[in-house]
Amino acid sequence: MGLAERRKALGYSQEKLAELLGVDRTTVGRWESGRTKPQPPQRRGLAIALEVTLAELDALLTQPRASQETTGHQSSDHRGAGDPDEMIRREFLRILTVSGALTALPLEEAEALADGVRRGAPADFARMNSHLWQVYQLARSKGSVHPVVRDQLSTLNEALADTRGNSRPLLNAAADLFQLAGEVAFDANRYSDAAASYSLAASVSKDALAFDPWACALVRHAYVDVYEHRYEQAAQILGAAARLARRGDRSLATRHWVAAVQAEAYAGMGDLASCERALDEAERVLELGTESTNGGWLRFDGTRLAEERGARYVQLGRLDLAEETLKQALAQTALASGQSYRRRGAVLADLAAVGAKRRDPEQVVAYGREAVRLAQASSSGYVARRLQALCDEFSALSRDRRVAELGAEIAALSTP
CATH class of the missing domain: 1.10.260.40 (lambda repressor-like DNA-binding domains)
Structure with missing residues (x-):
């Protein structure tokens, strides 16, 4: 063949x-x-x-x-069949193909065949997705959620293939699940897989005319550019996300989350004024009610604003502002539950970076070693990546034995 x-x-x-x-x-x-x-x-x-x-x-x-x-070709059942990454990619492509076909069906024809969906299946998918997001947030090892997400994708694919009516609820569920799959891939440092997941989430959200999840998918896609230091490209994607968010539900926190990530892109570009304006816009999320998030594709509620602002000041070299803000954030993560491993590890890495920029080996080692311990306990590629970026700041302290040992511990961290 x-x-x-x-x-x-x-x-x-x-x-x-x-x-x-x-x-x-x-x-x-x-x-x-x-x-x-x-x-x-x-x-x-x-x-x-x-x-x-x-x-x-x-x-x-x-x-x-x-x-x-x-x-003929050798069956994929015999080569790579046990690889969950390969399996989840295939489900992505299948759902994209099916969802595109569904949206092209005449509504009159489709409505007559939609009884099964209207009897509650989309709601079931939404509830399961919500549960998976909670499991993801609470899991120390984010990769442990991967097989369950894969199975949910397979089940959703079957439901989409059988649906000929109002497919928007299922498309919304697919967009939600793609974003979660992207988060799992991103935490494991699989940038290409994460970007593909977010692109699919944006495409399906567009088909469903769901502006808020569409904007959130673009925000997550921009994160890939941010963490690869392509700040101008990220700013372009975020500009599109901001325009979509303005067309979405004003009671949701979408536009404020866009602003928070725009602040990171502006900080990477060295633009302090634009960064602080974006942070101020992000803080307006605190004016919204308790229904501004959904616990899934939209989780931005302002609880991480201190660590976000502190990290931006580190990027911009404003160490005095950064340290004060990050210590406040560290106290908040000590009280947080579930996701505190990842959050606390990131804040500790930023505080260690402040010490490195000040050429203070005591601060570097104190915060850096605790961050390494959290990275080991959680198997988080995200924390490991933040620590490996920290090593770039070690050149002025390379002769200090403790800093050199910390660098070796960081180098030994697993980044899937």
Whole structure:
């Protein structure tokens, strides 16, 4: 079986496959004819779309056509079938395809077939998603939620495939779940997977005309650029998120969360004035009622404002403002439950960074070692990543034995 045959077996046209991969239809045609081969960044997406492993894709691309016609590909049930990452990616693509088809159905035709959905299945999905978000927030190891999210995606895929009526409730549930899957991937430092999840969440939210989850998906996507220090690109995405949030529910905290992340992008660009304006806008979330969040894709309630502001001052080099604010945040995380491992570890890393910038090895070691302990206890790639960024500040203190030992402990942390 060749590349074209595999595509047809899955029901894709060249146009649809090109759309999924973000390339032109003629590019797919050139791959199938053997005139060109996909570039490394395109290979993984093509393998996911065709539901094969990378090794199987290589076989499809390199075998002579006659051999392709007679040999067939090795079943993914035998190679990589136990890989939860590969399985969850496939569910993403299936749901995106199905949801796109659902939204194209004539409403009159669809409503007649919607009895099952109207009897409560979407509400069941919403309740399960809410439960999964709570489990994620309370889990010390965020990756432990991954298999459950995968199973929920599979179940949701089946429901979407069977639905021909008002699909918006299920699309909303899919957008919610994609954002959670992205959070799990982001915490494990799988940036590409996280970005793909957030993109899918935005696409499905757009189909459902759900402006608040759409904006939140873009905010999470911008985080990927922020943590890879692409601040200008992040600011562009966040600008789009802000416009969507203005079209959403004014009783929700969406626009204030957008502002909080914009502050981080502005700090990365060295713009103190814009950063503080964004932080002030973020703090207006405190004026909203208790129904401003949903505990799922929207959780910004202002409880983390002190640590956010402190981290921004560290970015901007305002160490006096940073230390005072971060110590307030540290006291708050000591009282928090569930998610305090990740939050407290991040604040400790920022306080250690203040010490490094001041060339104070005592402060670096005191806060840094506690952050390492929390990173080890929680298996959090997020905290480990913050600590590894801290090591970039150690150059002026490299001769201090305690700092060198801390650097070795940080280097030994696992970042999946």
